[in-house]
Amino acid sequence: MPLYRKHKSSGRPKLPRTSYEVLNNNVDYGTRQIDHYPRPYSCQVTPYRELDFSERTKRAAQAVVPFLLGPCKAIFIGDVATGKTSLVHRFCHESFEGNDYTATIGLDFEVERFQVLNQAYTLQIWDTAGHERFKCIAQSYYRNASAIVVVFDMTRPDSLLNGKRWLDEALRLNSRTPVLKFLVGTKKDLLDDQALCDIELEAIKMAYEINAEYWPVSARTGENVTKLFRRLTALAFDYGVQRAMETNESLLQPPGNSLLNLYFLRKEKKEKKFLKCFNCTIN
Ligand SMILES: Nc1nc2c(ncn2[C@@H]2O[C@H](COP(=O)(O)OP(=O)(O)O)[C@@H](O)[C@H]2O)c(=O)[nH]1
Ligand SMILES: [Mg+2]
Numbered sequence: 479m480p481l482y483r484k485h486k487s488s489g490r491p492k493l494p495r496t497s498y499e500v501l502n503n504n505v506d507y508g509t510r511q512i513d514h515y516p517r518p519y520s521c522q523v524t525p526y527r528e529l530d531f532s533e534r535t536k537r538a539a540q541a542v543v544p545f546l547l548g549p550c551k552a553i554f555i556g557d558v559a560t561g562k563t564s565l566v567h568r569f570c571h572e573s574f575e576g577n578d579y580t581a582t583i584g585l586d587f588e589v590e591r592f593q594v595l596n597q598a599y600t601l602q603i604w605d606t607a608g609h610e611r612f613k614c615i616a617q618s619y620y621r622n623a624s625a626i627v628v629v630f631d632m633t634r635p636d637s638l639l640n641g642k643r644w645l646d647e648a649l650r651l652n653s654r655t656p657v658l659k660f661l662v663g664t665k666k667d668l669l670d671d672q673a674l675c676d677i678e679l680e681a682i683k684m685a686y687e688i689n690a691e692y693w694p695v696s697a698r699t700g701e702n703v704t705k706l707f708r709r710l711t712a713l714a715f716d717y718g719v720q721r722a723m724e725t726n727e728s729l730l731q732p733p734g735n736s737l738l739n740l741y742f743l744r745k746e747k748k749e750k751k752f753l754k755c756f757n758c759t760i761n
Pocket of ligand 2: 563564
């Protein structure tokens, strides 16, 4: 039974997303619109220390012509039954199915559309079973990921240790740089304060070791789930725009123009206009 309701309930909402009304718990369901840089769970446990979108990203997003930034591919990895599918399901469908999940067969992906700084941006969320027998799909699963989310079950410390192995494998098969890394502990609702403290100490150590941003979440209650996804999307957008500008990738519609070109073109136009006016006043 969801603890909130959408303002509009007919079918899956289209862009721009409707906002969500929190009814009786303290979970921020947020929207798919991101205007400010979302905060990390802890400023101490993140390698991504920026407090705001980069100036370049902000200027680019103000471009009048909407630009086409490739989607963010976020892959979720970790031991079986750590809660990957539940986490993705909670974010995409705003519900928790309890024990009704069957292990994901092969892989599955969801697409979520965001508006970041008023630019359309797509998040592809790839979820896999993590069974060794699906290793043959691993290559295409890991390839070209902009974000890697290592998921562990906070009630099972062994799944935290295995997380490093999963990440090494993903980094070996994914040559894209930079890649954003998150370490996400699930099932927070099952832990008392002491158990949470104990596992968080280990998780924080691991997060430093693998250079990842740490988040404890619960798919059951929804705690921190939307915050995590909004943070991931904003970071991926920011890094994606900067990467595109550095590599002069084509971002604009119609294809063939680069974001940088747009700036130079607009700057040139402005300068020409200014010259004209200047001439007018002289004449
Ligand atoms: N209490 C609790 N159970 C969870 C949570 N997330 C997942 N589970 C349960 O953990 C089991 C495995 O979850 P699933 O999402 O299938 O794991 P996956 O194999 O990593 O995709 C299921 O029985 C879920 O109901 C959570 O946040 N809290
Ligand atoms: Mg699964």
